[in-house]
Amino acid sequence: MNLVQRALALTVSVLCTPVAALSAQTKPVDWDAISKESQKILVDYVRINTTNPPGNEFPAARFLKGILDREGIEAQILDTTELGTNRANLYARLRGNGTKRAIALVNHMDVVPATPSSWSVDPFSGAGKDGYIWGRGAIDMKGNGIAQLMAMIAIKRSGVPLTRDIVYIGNSDEELTGTGALVFVKRHPDLLKDVEFLVTEGADNLVENGKVVYFAVGVSEKRQFWQRLTVNGVPSHGSRPTKQNPVPRLVSALYKISQYETPLHVTPGVDKFFRDIARLYPEPRRSWLSNVAVALKDAQAREWILNDVWWNAYLRNTISLTGLAGSNKTNVIPGVATADIDIRLLPDQDSVAFLEGLKRVVGDTAAHFTTLLPPKTPLESPINTDLFDAIERAAHDREPSAFVTTPMETGATDRPTYRRLGITTYGFSPFLIPRPEIQRGMHGNDERLSVDNVGYGVHFLYDILRYAQ
Numbered sequence: 001m002n003l004v005q006r007a008l009a010l011t012v013s014v015l016c017t018p019v020a021a022l023s024a025q026t027k028p029v030d031w032d033a034i035s036k037e038s039q040k041i042l043v044d045y046v047r048i049n050t051t052n053p054p055g056n057e058f059p060a061a062r063f064l065k066g067i068l069d070r071e072g073i074e075a076q077i078l079d080t081t082e083l084g085t086n087r088a089n090l091y092a093r094l095r096g097n098g099t100k101r102a103i104a105l106v107n108h109m110d111v112v113p114a115t116p117s118s119w120s121v122d123p124f125s126g127a128g129k130d131g132y133i134w135g136r137g138a139i140d141m142k143g144n145g146i147a148q149l150m151a152m153i154a155i156k157r158s159g160v161p162l163t164r165d166i167v168y169i170g171n172s173d174e175e176l177t178g179t180g181a182l183v184f185v186k187r188h189p190d191l192l193k194d195v196e197f198l199v200t201e202g203a204d205n206l207v208e209n210g211k212v213v214y215f216a217v218g219v220s221e222k223r224q225f226w227q228r229l230t231v232n233g234v235p236s237h238g239s240r241p242t243k244q245n246p247v248p249r250l251v252s253a254l255y256k257i258s259q260y261e262t263p264l265h266v267t268p269g270v271d272k273f274f275r276d277i278a279r280l281y282p283e284p285r286r287s288w289l290s291n292v293a294v295a296l297k298d299a300q301a302r303e304w305i306l307n308d309v310w311w312n313a314y315l316r317n318t319i320s321l322t323g324l325a326g327s328n329k330t331n332v333i334p335g336v337a338t339a340d341i342d343i344r345l346l347p348d349q350d351s352v353a354f355l356e357g358l359k360r361v362v363g364d365t366a367a368h369f370t371t372l373l374p375p376k377t378p379l380e381s382p383i384n385t386d387l388f389d390a391i392e393r394a395a396h397d398r399e400p401s402a403f404v405t406t407p408m409e410t411g412a413t414d415r416p417t418y419r420r421l422g423i424t425t426y427g428f429s430p431f432l433i434p435r436p437e438i439q440r441g442m443h444g445n446d447e448r449l450s451v452d453n454v455g456y457g458v459h460f461l462y463d464i465l466r467y468a469q
């Protein structure tokens with residue numbers, strides 16, 4: 001479906017859905033009160049230090065369970081033994097009438113470390129200043145976790161009739177190795193078996209000069225396929241060069257890899273992303289982006305497109321040479337030299353074939369590849385779904401001039417872990433955060449979320465959940 005068709009389909013669905021009838025039975029929501037309540041909860045949540053390592057997510061899970069218990073929403077703290085000391089996953093479910101399959105709201109309770117000396121406030125104080133809630137996790141992803149929680153609570157309080165259960169999951173350890181999600185999926189497939197859609201982090205809306213350019217739904221994600229390249233040699237004294245020095249051989253292999261241009265490949269979500277954003281550019285760029293597969297055959301267009309490091313990563317498997325180790329003494333020829341290589345595959349690529357291709361590029365059987373991180377399940381979720389339509393509709397309510405598009409996640413999230421079960425998995429942020437704030441705060445310093453965003457996010461998710469019924 002192209003955008004015009006989608007817009008038409010959307011208009012039709014708006015006219016046909018008995019939302020007026022539904023809302024007549026629901027109690028109105030006091031959005032101002034919910035926003036203030038959510039802000040207070042987020043402050044308390046940020047104050048629970050879940051820096052990973054070590055994580056210590058158990059108190060966070062208990063905090064969330066306490067809120068859910070008070071609302072009469074069934075919640076459980078799970079996997080405490082499997083995840084280790086003071087760690088846990090949280091699971092809750094708000095029941096609908098079961099005519100449609102469930103939607104899961106998934107977040108992680110852990111945060112990355114913060115260096116207090118680099119912050120203007122104590123990163124675990126939840127300080128309120130200049131219209132923001134400051135603290136580690138305010139964006140990634142405690143803010144989103146509380147917006148999800150309060151949207152579910154608002155649905156319950158207002159009595160929105162549910163055809164789908166709403167599941168809420170707080171995972172531990174997303175920021176390190178993702179064991180929280182892995183253990184959850186392994187131990188509780190029964191709790192997920194009726195889940196059709198899952199929403200978690202993995203895409204950011206684009207806000208420029210205070211205006212929404214687009215809303216983003218992350219439907220696809222690159223896959224880490226980290227390798228170590230090893231060349232063995234014979235150790236000896238640096239004063240007498242030998243042919244058995246592994247370093248030049250490794251360097252020669254790495255040079256070939258550095259010169260290798262991986263093939264360009266357009267996946268469905270990326271194709272849609274470029275077609276969507278084409279409207280933001282003047283000709284000829286608009287035409288190029290409208291059909292990126294064709295444009296990549298044109299030298300001028302290709303150069304412009306691939307010059308953007310994000311777009312380049314959307315369009316090919318990428319290889320970054322990162323770690324190097326040889327001798328730690330200038331006068332010693334080492335017995336072994338290694339290089340670590342950060343490879344990221346597009347969702348639909350075959351890792352075995354890719355590695356075979358890379359070996360041919362190197363063309364030296366003395367250079368051995370070892371897989372450091374095997375690739376996760378491919379993530380490329382379908383776009384033509386009830387939930388995607390609900391997100392588009394809620395987005396359109398807010399910003400009729402903005403559009404919804406599907407950038408690819410070049411990093412890694414917990415989504416492939418859930419996608420493995422066949423769940424349609426989207427990355428979505430309900431907030432409007434300018435890029436520089438995300439850049440600075442996420443995994444950086446002075447992470448903060450505006451108080452306006454808290455209420456905005458709760459309401460946005462509430463509407464999405466309501467429209468997806």
Ligand SMILES: [Zn+2]
Binds near residue numbers: 140
């Ligand atoms: Zn995160």
